[in-house]
Amino acid sequence: MKDKTLFFSVFYLFFCYLIYSAPMESPSWGFKLDLPEGYEFSGGDGRNQFSFENQIGAAFDIRVYHGTHTNTKQYASLDELVQDITSQLKNSGDIDSFEYRGKEAYLIELDFLLPGVGYMTGWALCMELGEPNLDAPGSMPATGIKPMLLAMAYNPTEKGDLAILHFSALDSIAPEESDRLAPGPIMEYAWPRESRVKTSIFGLDIDALIFEEEAEAAQFLVDREFQVLRLYENSPHWKEAWIRFYRAIYRDSFDRLIDIAFQVERKINLSLLNTTDATSTVPSANVSLENRDFADQALKWVQSFEYERDFQGSDFVNVVTAAIEGRGDCDSRAMLWAIIMNQASIPAAMMVSRHYGHAMGLAELPGTGARFEVEGQRLLVAETTANVSIGLIGETVSEIEHWLGILF
DSSP states (O other), rough: OOHHHOOOOOOOOOOOEEEOOOOOOTTTTTOEOOOOOOOEEOOSSSSSSEEOOOOSSOOOEEEOTTTTTTTOOOOSSSSHHHHHHHHHOOOSSOOOEEEEEEEEEEEEEEEEETTTTTEEEEEEEEEOOOOOOOOOOTBBOOOSSEEEEEEEEEEEEGGOHHHHHHHHHHHHHBSSOOOOOOOHHHHHSEEEOOOOOOOOOOOOOTEEEEEETHHHHHHHHHHHHEEEEEEHSSTHHHHHHHHHHHHHHHHHGGGHHHHHHHHHHHHHHHHHHHHHTTTSSOOOHHHHHHHHHHHHHHHHHHHEEEEEOOSSSOOOOOOHHHHHHHEOHOOOOOHHEEEEEHHTOOEEEEEEETTTTTTEEOOOOOOSEEEEEEEEEEEEESSSSSSEEEEEOGGGGGGGGGGGEOOO
């Protein structure tokens, strides 16, 4: 048997079974991970260390270091951890520090020799986590030092360039709950969000504040995740891969649209208010019906966009550009609409169909109309490309078995 003693002592690798689409969450540490499809879980203790591998040779390891749990080494600083791991691996790749949403972080290029196996290449993230859950099993008294997470995505050099999978996997990490609807750490490193600019929103005669290069960054994420998705075109797990594709875009886009969604909601609600009895000071007693009116007006707005498809690329116009320039295909519009609904506290999702080559919005709204059930929720359908009201769906795309619901 080939000698892996050094590597096992650091990363605890044992390969067992497949995991699919659902993201992993750590009850002890609060981080969330949404790996691409097909990675096999390799064991670990289920709390401080986890390892995965897929059939084409990509591996992914996570380890948490903190003195509040048994069997974990404690480091005085993140830099000390990075230097120690680099030394143990004899890694020759570059190291760069950055800040991810107020947390110290390092991006590490991996280039090292795994004894008895061969040369490895890839990338790693080392970053601070939020406060641990001290009520979780195995916890010990707090030490005053923040928990530290090490995540490594790598492959044998002979397997070729798998960087697209590595970056997608690392970028799926949300160190704490407040990061789960914000661009991931790889996107934040590559496209730092530093200063805001004012931009016009299509068709509504209003402005919103976004970060510079926000649309370009959002499109970069879309195109990267589309490259990952294409790996699963002929896979039996293509549905799970589709779900993850849209989930990754939603996570990256949600915070980018904060002010756009707010300004759209404000504009539409003011317009709706002006169409009611302006002399009345009594608020409506039926908030649900008001929600449907708002959702219907927001739907009419996205329906007014220019229809655009790109059969050579991802065929998904990022939602920032869609909102600013008023263009995009059905799935861009459906996600934009769903984000606006969710930011207005109206639970929303989307549905996609490879069979029909189409996508629509879904929302928890009252009243009559076609509904689609997703994980026990019967949500009202919203067609984003035809000029129809919420709840209407064309007969040519109405067979339920051809649709896939996506909750965010």
